[in-house]
Amino acid sequence: MARTDLPALAALGRRRFLLGGAAIGAGAVLAGCTGNEPESTSEGQAAAPAGDNAETGRAVTIGFSAPAADHGWMAAITDNAESRAEQFEDVTLEATEGTNDPSAQIAAVETLLNGGIDALVILPFDGNALTEIGRRATDQGIPVINLDRVFSTPLAYRTYIGGDNYGMGVAAGNFIGQQLRDAGVSNPIIGEIAGIDALPLTQDRSRGFREALATFGFQVGPRQAAEFTVESGESVTANLLQAAPRLDALWNHDDDQGIGVLAAIDNAGRDEFIMVGGAGSANAMELIQSGDSVLKATVTYPPTMAGDAVSLARLVAQGRGMSDLVEPSIPSSIVVASGTVTADNVEEYLPLGFRS
Incomplete structure (x- = not known):
């Protein structure tokens, strides 16, 4: 999860979409298209990106690991990752069974690494405990997208994405x-x-x-x-x-x-x-x-960030960057803004809500 010593973020600016009517979310940057606000499904998953980033590329296999889906937010994390992967013809998602045992999660990720994945998206149950496996994946040349709970060193991940x-x-x-x-x-x-x-x-x-x-x-x-x-x-x-x-x-x-x-x-x-x-x-x-x-x-603290993590993993594995950014590679860290939902704007946010 977000920490105070993350590398300074490049200003992403206000792009084409305002996610939920508030500050720009990572998904909007990933989209890189020219339409209006993205449609949302009943499960709170932002619609698939459009534009250059969405064009079919090299087929890649993305490993995914997260804690047990034992409450609404964590269940939504897994659902969002799977839903986003399904929207890309060039992505195969290999998801491990969720666990709150760091040792079991390490073993599950080792199985993914041995299976020959092209990128890894991981929300560690304990960032410190899982740092070593993140380093191992990185050392093997497998780009790691560290989701939400951050590893103890940036050497263990290619890109961090999490909430603010x-x-x-x-x-x-x-x-x-x-x-x-x-x-x-x-x-x-x-x-x-x-x-x-x-x-x-x-x-x-x-x-x-x-x-x-x-x-x-x-x-x-x-x-x-x-x-x-x-x-x-x-x-x-x-x-x-x-x-x-x-x-x-x-x-x-x-x-x-x-x-x-x-x-x-x-x-x-x-x-x-x-x-x-x-x-x-x-x-x-x-x-x-x-x-x-x-x-x-x-x-x-939107669980849609898991879908964005899958999109980032896909782009990194395919050697692509974000079509909206000048830089040829994706940023090293992205923090998704926190919006305030009140009676005045709740209808804008409700489609992105998850079920407790």
Whole structure:
């Protein structure tokens, strides 16, 4: 996942498409065509790229490995990768069975490498633990597209693509800060339900949230870390609510664990505060759209990046670059912007939402 020491990104600019009506996404850059906004399927997968990049090239086999699809966002990652591969006549995708055991994932990737793939797309369960296998693939001349959870060294991948974890925190903090300022709330109590604290992504999200709130003169109040699961979300939220008899706002890092967070809120009979979610599930967007929930916004972390990773792997394996860019090769890193979904723009984002 995104980290603070990634190489500086080249400014991609505003190209032909505005993904979801917000800042440009990686998929729009990959498209390189001249039409209007890309169509989306009911599964939240952006339509296949058009233009030069989409022209059939040399047939390539792309290996794909990711953690177990044990919650909505991760399931959408795998679905997006498979859906994008199916849209290219020159791509064969060899996907391993998802696992949350680093040793098992290493073994699965070794099988892919031994099978003769042309490129590897990998979302490591643990970036540090999987770095060695990324280095091994790179040393064998197999380009690696490191998806979401980043390896510990750029020597292990050709290109990194992931979401903007720091930007998620900033977006959530800005929304909450502005809402409270507009409501004239002074000295607000702002809670936070984080993900797994040991992961760099959680640290980046929390830092962005804290620093954005500081620009309003606010600070984070009670904070609990969960585990990106419904059960942990419900448990830690129940504890936080019990310890905080009053809240003005709450940010939950992940819409999957948000199901448990909202259940705890309902069980406690609390509705005096506003809540912001994270990742952009369709479930969360529908609650925002209904207006009948404390959930008033969610900040996106789009799983469509997995489809973009497959497109990048295809181009690298075929020795091609992005048709929209002057440079002949693809960038070394791409960060997909985080959008803020509210009742005002939820209809634009809903087709790209994933199911928790």
